[in-house]
Amino acid sequence: MPTRILIPSGVLCLGFDRDALARGVAAKPDLIAIDGGSTDSGPFSLGSGTSKYARSVTKSEWRELMLARAEAGVPLVIGTSGTCGADSCVDWMYQITCELAAELGQSLRVARLYSGQPKARVTEALADGRITALTPAPDISAGTIAQMTNIVALAGAEQIQAALATGADIVIAGRTTDTAIIAALPLARGDNPGAAWHGAKIGECGALCSTNPTSGVIQVDFDETGFTVEPLATGARCTPHSVSAHMLYENSDPFVLYEPGGHLDVTRSRYQALDDRRVRVTGSEWVPGRYTVKLEGARTAGFQTTLIAILRDAHYVANAQAWADKLHGFLTTLVHKRMGLAAETYDLDFRLMGQNGTLGTMENRQGTPVEIAVLLIITAADGDTAAEIGKLANPHLLHYPLTEDEELPTFAFPYSPAQSDRGALYEFALNHVMALDDPMSAFVLDVTEVTP
């Protein structure tokens, strides 16, 4: 059965063209789908279980999508709620939805799909041999799993279909694959599976597959043989090139995409311009495989304090690396003497911003910068220790001389206090898949009637 999915933008909070959204609603979609996050911004969101986006922006955009849903009379699905899709972020998104339901006077059936994984389940799966490492993967054990603050599994189409089958007006999903929220309905309605996944991949970033990436809104029509993608903003166009090139984006292999239960192969896909705005794609293949879900996990990797000193004196700018190396050695000795800490129990990282701050040892250009900001990143086992090392380092970062027979220099601190205590540092600790006999066995579905 032909299925039309309306995608307002690549992620909630990125903005979308209102007129284009209205056109999309008028075109009678079967479902509105939007992504709520990704691992793009780093491990902090998953580690802390919080959204990287402002609540105010989330709420105001979600309000417009809830109004669009009411007008269209079809389900609205958000995947990877609150950036990372942890259970706490599903709850956060649900709270926002309840507030809006009250403000808008909407009565709604809301399905929450939780993707959070209890450590015991993952530990048991590891012991049972149901966890497989991808390349490259960190080593894991019951011990490292115990250190993780959040573990999520990426839901696929089956779990979204289960949520839709409850008759939900709104599905608030935890971590899902970017594509699952778009592919679920066409797959459930018997559309071509290769087309369902490929069209979902093309659509998941909204209008990024078009000539006007920031316009946001696109619609994808799925059927038994392929899919058609159409941007809805005035002047935006999809071309065979813009559509096929999108498989390159954030994808290590431009022809293959792994999903729960198989993979998509677009090697033989054909891209055809229907007119100057719409592209038809056929020939994409879905290759069924073992049912596995990808796992993401984050753990605390210490606590950080940072300081910045700016070197403007040309002699120090020219000798910045030597200065930082010498200061590093001096501070290591001092931390041991004053705090009794061995060097291997904490980390001092000097970044020379203006010299090689971005690329480090890969930097192959040299120049003479006007100034260099020396960013000192201190990582220690706990926040108090990191802060204490920061205070210990402070006067030396300000005054440390290159040579002993010179007047004490004083560098520039850009603000007071010079140190910023950054709290916990998180790191991604899983790049693995977990085999499931029943796709729902690692997910929890909760359905609530929300009344204003």
Next chain:
Amino acid sequence: MKTIGEIAQKVRSKNAGPFWVTIDVFCGSADAYATLTAALKTADIAALYHQPTQVLKRFDIPDLNVIKISFPRPVVQGHRRDRDMHGAQWAVLLAELRLSES
């Protein structure tokens, strides 16, 4: 000789998940694609990023006039040694690579 960035239409890089980085060279024309696929040696790209050649996955895609290179991030995204959370500035190294006369 020119740099890759001077010949190609665009060179971009981005994480492909926290554990991989991927670089896309949009050549912009069949001619530029022919020039770049012939001149760009995988071993040179590996050396630029201080990686062993065998960890690089390279895709030459004539339909798109694109050369794509992917490899595991030497530092996982967000690790305390990571300097570029999105891996988006890594492309600059390749764009600035000057093709050798050969």
